[in-house]
Amino acid sequence: MQTPPKDQPGKKPGIIRVEGMHKWYGDFHVLKDLNLTVDQGERIVICGPSGSGKSTFIRCINRLEEHQQGKIIVDGIELTDDVRHIDTVRREVGMVFQHFNLFPHLTVLENCCLSPIWVRKTPRKEAEASAMEYLERVKIPDQANKFPGQLSGGQQQRVAIARALCMKPKIMLFDEPTSALDPEMIKEVLDVMIELAGSGMTMLCVTHEMGFAKTVADRVIFMDGGEIVEQAPPHEFFTNPQEARTQKFLQQILAH
Amino acid sequence: MTESTMKAPKKALRPVKWMRENLFSGWFNTVLTLGVAYLLVTSVGPLLNWFFLDANFVGSDPSACTGAGACWLFISQRLNFFIYGFYPDELQWRVDVMFLLLAVSFVPQFIERFPGRKWLGLFGIFGLPIVGYFLIPGGSFGLEEVQSSKWGGLMLTLILAYIGIIASLPIGILLALGRRSEMPIIRGICVVFIEVWRAVPLITVLFMASVMLPLFLPEGVNFEKLARALIGITLWQSAYMAEVIRGGLQAIPRGQYEAADALGLGYWRKMGLVILPQALKMVIPGIVNTFISLFKDTTLVLIIGLFDILGTVQSTVTDPAWQNVAIEGYVFVAFCFWVFCFGISRYSQNLERKLDTGHKT
Ligand SMILES: Nc1ncnc2c1ncn2[C@@H]1O[C@H](COP(=O)(O)OP(=O)(O)OP(=O)(O)O)[C@@H](O)[C@H]1O
Numbered sequence: 001m002q003t004p005p006k007d008q009p010g011k012k013p014g015i016i017r018v019e020g021m022h023k024w025y026g027d028f029h030v031l032k033d034l035n036l037t038v039d040q041g042e043r044i045v046i047c048g049p050s051g052s053g054k055s056t057f058i059r060c061i062n063r064l065e066e067h068q069q070g071k072i073i074v075d076g077i078e079l080t081d082d083v084r085h086i087d088t089v090r091r092e093v094g095m096v097f098q099h100f101n102l103f104p105h106l107t108v109l110e111n112c113c114l115s116p117i118w119v120r121k122t123p124r125k126e127a128e129a130s131a132m133e134y135l136e137r138v139k140i141p142d143q144a145n146k147f148p149g150q151l152s153g154g155q156q157q158r159v160a161i162a163r164a165l166c167m168k169p170k171i172m173l174f175d176e177p178t179s180a181l182d183p184e185m186i187k188e189v190l191d192v193m194i195e196l197a198g199s200g201m202t203m204l205c206v207t208h209e210m211g212f213a214k215t216v217a218d219r220v221i222f223m224d225g226g227e228i229v230e231q232a233p234p235h236e237f238f239t240n241p242q243e244a245r246t247q248k249f250l251q252q253i254l255a256h
Numbered sequence: 257m258t259e260s261t262m263k264a265p266k267k268a269l270r271p272v273k274w275m276r277e278n279l280f281s282g283w284f285n286t287v288l289t290l291g292v293a294y295l296l297v298t299s300v301g302p303l304l305n306w307f308f309l310d311a312n313f314v315g316s317d318p319s320a321c322t323g324a325g326a327c328w329l330f331i332s333q334r335l336n337f338f339i340y341g342f343y344p345d346e347l348q349w350r351v352d353v354m355f356l357l358l359a360v361s362f363v364p365q366f367i368e369r370f371p372g373r374k375w376l377g378l379f380g381i382f383g384l385p386i387v388g389y390f391l392i393p394g395g396s397f398g399l400e401e402v403q404s405s406k407w408g409g410l411m412l413t414l415i416l417a418y419i420g421i422i423a424s425l426p427i428g429i430l431l432a433l434g435r436r437s438e439m440p441i442i443r444g445i446c447v448v449f450i451e452v453w454r455a456v457p458l459i460t461v462l463f464m465a466s467v468m469l470p471l472f473l474p475e476g477v478n479f480e481k482l483a484r485a486l487i488g489i490t491l492w493q494s495a496y497m498a499e500v501i502r503g504g505l506q507a508i509p510r511g512q513y514e515a516a517d518a519l520g521l522g523y524w525r526k527m528g529l530v531i532l533p534q535a536l537k538m539v540i541p542g543i544v545n546t547f548i549s550l551f552k553d554t555t556l557v558l559i560i561g562l563f564d565i566l567g568t569v570q571s572t573v574t575d576p577a578w579q580n581v582a583i584e585g586y587v588f589v590a591f592c593f594w595v596f597c598f599g600i601s602r603y604s605q606n607l608e609r610k611l612d613t614g615h616k617t
C-alpha cells in the first residue's frame with residue numbers, strides 16, 4: 001500500500017464547519033454540542049462504540065438527518081430547512097453507505113450516470129464516458145452493463161463509490177463502507193478508498209478499520225455518547241490516547 | 257440469478273408411474289380421480305354437442321335455429337349491434353379504425369422481437385385516446401357527429417375500461433405519493449379522498465354520477481352522462497390504484513430513498529427515476545388485478561342506461577323474435593371478457609419477466 005501525501009498546500013480551509021450542533025430524536029439527545037472544522041483535502045476517520053452517534057453525525061452533513069441547534073456550514077452554505085440549499089450541498093457531497101444502496105433496476109452504468117444526467121444536466125455521452133473513467137478507477141469497467149444484483153458485495157460497494165464520484169463531489173462521506181462485506185472483499189474496497197485519499201479528496205469516514213485510519217487519516221475522531229471525546233492525528237491517537245474512554249475503546253478493538 | 261439451471265426430470269416419459277403417483281396414491285385420491293373422470297366423460301359429450309355438433313351456424317333468420325344445440329346464428333346476426341351499439345352503419349369505419357389501432361399498438365407487445373414495439377405501445381397509451389377523442393364522437397375535422405347515446409356494445413365497454421385504466425394509474429400514483437407526503441395538508445386530502453371513494457360501491461358512484469348530479473346541475477346534452485360515468489369510474493378506480501401503489505412504495509427499502517437524496521436528485525426525480533420504477537414493478541400483479549376487475553365492473557353502467565356489451569346482449573335476448581338464446585348470449589359475453597382479461601394478464605406476466613433484474617438490495 002502506498003502512503004498518500006499527507007499535506008497539500010493551497011486548500012480551502014473550513015470546507016465543513018460544524019458549530020455547537022445538537023440533535024435530538026424525540027426526547028433522546030443523540031448529538032451533543034459537536035464542533036468540528038474540516039479543511040479541504042483533509043481525511044478524517046470517525047470511530048467509536050455502537051450507538052455513539054457516528055452515523056447520525058455524518059448524515060447530518062448532507063442533511064439526511066436534520067439538526068435542531070447549532071450550525072453546519074458546508075462549502076460556504078449553511079444547512080437549514082431551505083430545500084435549495086440542501087440540494088446544492090448534496091450535489092457537492094457524495095455519500096457511500098454500509099449497505100451500498102445501489103438502484104437495483106438500473107445497470108451499473110445507469111446507476112453512475114443517473115445523477116450527472118438529471119441533476120448536472122451533463123449530456124448522456126459525456127456522462128457515460130466519465131462514468132466509465134470512474135468505473136475503471138474502481139477497477140470494474142467490465143461490469144458496466146450488469147445489474148447490481150449480479151455483483152458481489154465488494155463490487156457493489158466499489159460501484160457505489162464510483163456513483164458518488166461521478167457527481168464530482170468536493171467531499172465524500174463514508175458510513176462503515178466495509179462492515180457489511182465478507183473479509184476477502186474488504187481489501188478491494190479499502191484499496192479504492194486509499195487511492196481516493198491519495199488524490200486529495202476531502203473525506204469523512206466512519207470505520208472500524210484501524211489499519212485504514214493509520215495509513216490514510218489526517219485526524220482520528222473518537223465519539224462516545226453523542227460527544228466528540230477526543231481527536232488527534234492517528235499516530236498520537238493510537239499510541240497516546242488522552243481520555244480514559246478512548247483508551248478503553250482502543251483496548252477493546254485492538255484486542256482482537 | 258436464483259434460477260436453477262437443472263432441468264426437472266421428465267415425468268411424462270413414464271405415464272403409468274406418473275398416474276400412480278399423482279392420481280391413485282391412496283384411496284381418497286383414487287375416489288376423487290374416478291369421480292372427476294366420470295364427470296368429465298358424462299359432461300364433455302353433451303357440451304361438445306351443444307357447442308358445436310348440434311349447433312346452428314348458418315341461416316338468415318331465427319327460424320334457422322333447430323333448438324337442438326346452440327344458436328350461434330343469433331350472435332352472428334346481431335354481432336353488429338353487440339360491437340357498435342346504435343352507432344350508424346355508414347360511420348362504423350371510425351370505430352373499426354380504433355379497433356385496428358388498438359390491435360396494432362398492443363398485439364406486437366406479445367412478440368419479443370417486433371421492431372419499434374415500444375413506440376407502438378407508447379402510441380397506444382398516449383396517442384390512441386387523442387385519436388379516439390376526435391374520431392369516435394366526430395363533430396370536428398368534417399366528421400359527422402355521433403352522440404354518445406348511440407355508442408354501445410363492445411366499443412363502449414372498451415372505451416370505459418380503457419379510459420378508466422389509463423387515467424386511474426397516474427391519478428393513483430399521485431394519490432399514493434400524496435398519502436406518504438410529509439406535508440400534513442396534502443396527506444390529509446389524499447387520505448380522505450382515498451378512504452371516501454374506496455368505501456363506496458361502484459354502483460353507488462355511477463348512480464350518484466347519473467341521477468344525483470343532474471338534480472343539482474342543469475341537465476345538459478346526453479354526452480355528459482357518459483362523461484360523468486367515466487369520471488366516476490376513474491376516480492373510484494384511482495382510489496384503489498393508490499392503495500396498491502402505496503403498498504409498493506412502502507416495500508422499497510429506506511436506503512433507496514436515502515441514496516437518491518444523497519445524490520441530490522430532489523423529490524420528483526427521486527420518485528420518478530428511482531422509487532416509482534421499482535415500486536410499480538413490484539406491484540404489477542396488484543395493478544393488473546385492479547385493471548381486470550375494472551374491466552369487468554364496467555358492466556355496471558347498465559344501471560344508468562348505458563348499453564355496454566352485456567347491456568346490448570341482454571336487451572337482445574329478450575327480443576321475442578329470438579327464442580331461448582340467453583345462454584348463447586351470455587356465453588358470448590363471457591368469452592369476450594375472457595379474451596381481453598386473459599390478454600391483459602398474459603401481457604403483465606410478460607412485463608414482469610422482462611423487468612426482472614434481480615432484487616438484491
Ligand atoms: N431514527 C431514529 N430514531 C430514534 N433513535 C435513533 C434513530 N436513529 C438512530 N437512533 C439512535 O441514535 C443513537 C445513535 O445512532 P447511530 O446510528 O448514529 O449510531 P452509530 O454510532 O452509527 O452506531 P453503529 O456503530 O451501530 O452504526 C443510537 O442510540 C440509536 O438507537
Ligand SMILES: [Mg+2]
Nearest residue numbers: 054055056176
Ligand atoms: Mg452507524
